Amino acid sequence: MSLYDKIRQTTAFIQPKISNKPRVGIILGSGLGGLVDIIEKETSIPYSDIPNFPVSTVQGHSGQLIFGRIGNCNVMLMAGRFHYYEGYSMEEVTFPVRIMKALGVETVVISNASGGTNPAFNIGDLMIIKDHINLCPEHPLRGPNDERLGTRFPDMSQAYDHDLINMAKAISEEQGIGVRTGVYIGLQGPTFETPAEYRMLHVIGGDAVGMSTVAEVIVARHAQMRVFAISVITDIGISDIPITITHEEVLEAANAAAPKMAGLVAALVKRL
Numbered sequence: 001m002s003l004y005d006k007i008r009q010t011t012a013f014i015q016p017k018i019s020n021k022p023r024v025g026i027i028l029g030s031g032l033g034g035l036v037d038i039i040e041k042e043t044s045i046p047y048s049d050i051p052n053f054p055v056s057t058v059q060g061h062s063g064q065l066i067f068g069r070i071g072n073c074n075v076m077l078m079a080g081r082f083h084y085y086e087g088y089s090m091e092e093v094t095f096p097v098r099i100m101k102a103l104g105v106e107t108v109v110i111s112n113a114s115g116g117t118n119p120a121f122n123i124g125d126l127m128i129i130k131d132h133i134n135l136c137p138e139h140p141l142r143g144p145n146d147e148r149l150g151t152r153f154p155d156m157s158q159a160y161d162h163d164l165i166n167m168a169k170a171i172s173e174e175q176g177i178g179v180r181t182g183v184y185i186g187l188q189g190p191t192f193e194t195p196a197e198y199r200m201l202h203v204i205g206g207d208a209v210g211m212s213t214v215a216e217v218i219v220a221r222h223a224q225m226r227v228f229a230i231s232v233i234t235d236i237g238i239s240d241i242p243i244t245i246t247h248e249e250v251l252e253a254a255n256a257a258a259p260k261m262a263g264l265v266a267a268l269v270k271r272l
């Protein structure tokens, strides 16, 4: 079945289960579940029930699509995302973003946990993503282009919407939470980087590195949705002494920053 037909099939399955068209689609990263408690839930659908959806395999990613409201805004939220390192193709990783578009979403809000490659950053910092460098080995748009889904050569000059970035900065000031702005580099994982790799990633212009987000952003832009993305810095790769990084530490740091992140994202969504 073509990607287009899969999208139609999955949309036809979901549509009768929801009463409102979602305007904002939210993707939650590892340990960043805080928003799940803020959203007024209407419907939850486990990924395992949804035709054509892959099933998430990572600890800390629960795997359901939640429909509901944040303030007056109808949202759909992915609690748990798909990663390339799990073995999915980039088309599978980004399939839920296609479904967001098909259901009516105009703005996608993405969160993730990432490693700081900017030595000025601290663990627990929030970083608004202003741009990315795509170092993933597979591109989500590789292959024949279906013009019904988007153009062959999408522009990436403003992948991260400037108005949304400015709104988020204003909100962070109102809420008295510090926020960084920086460039996110997407790699395939699942290894964390070597000290030499963290240094290189900083030299080439990265402030943070992670294993998600970039493919989702590319597909969201292909589908002409606006994007806002924000990262929690869960570890700092740049160091004079060798530091070990574990998934548990990443989740712990993400969990600690989750309320701050959830407060900022909720306030942003309410203004959309």
Ligand code: HPA
Residues within 6 Å of the ligand: 113, 114, 115, 116, 191, 192, 193, 209, 210, 211, 234, 235, 237, 245, 250
């Ligand atoms: N590197 C890659 N991905 C990550 C990191 C990291 O240091 N921290 C959280 N996700």
